[in-house]
Amino acid sequence: MVVLDASVILKWFIEENDSEKARAILNRYIKGDFIIVVPDFLLYEVANVLKYSGAFSEKEVTEAITSLYDLEIKIISSLPDVIKTMIKLSFQKGITSYDAIYLALAMELQVPLITADVRLSHKINDIKYVKLLKDFAIPE
Template structure:
């Protein structure tokens, strides 16, 4: 089980740096080799990033929304311990609530968190479960 953030999932739909590594995670998930769990805002964040990339029109974004739904990720709502830990991490590490929700979920579940956001990785230095997507291995 792993927690990827939106910066990783976006790379499943656009070719950019580390898209190959991100797609290795996607393929591992679709082949049943790893489970993916994420905070519930992930689909919104992915669609928003793709919309703002300028590379996707309305119909393409609708298709991406369907693909994201079809993946059937386990989605976690922001409540209870996840809400508390998210706020703590955001305040203590100087990161967004969105970013903190992924990190908090991985921390609570004792699983690895994958991101392509190098700035975020620097801010989370010292948290051994935080990994760059380039480090993903089956």
């Protein structure tokens, strides 16, 4: 089981550095090799980035979000304990609540958080759950 943040999942839709690696994680998930968990906030974040990228129509953004539901990724609504941890992390680490929600969920589940956000990873790299996408070894 892994938590993916929006910086990884967006690479499924937008060609960027490490998009191939992000899609390899998706392919391993589809094969049933592991479970992907995300906070429900991810849906808003992905939709917003796709919209403002200028490369996607309303229909394409809707299809992208629908595809995430179709994949049956575990989408978790934020629980009070996760929200409390999110707030604590955002203050302690100087990160946005938007970024902290992914880490709080990973900590609650005690699973890796995979992010492609290098600046974020530098701020939270002392937390054992954080894995940078470019360094993440996809299990064979």
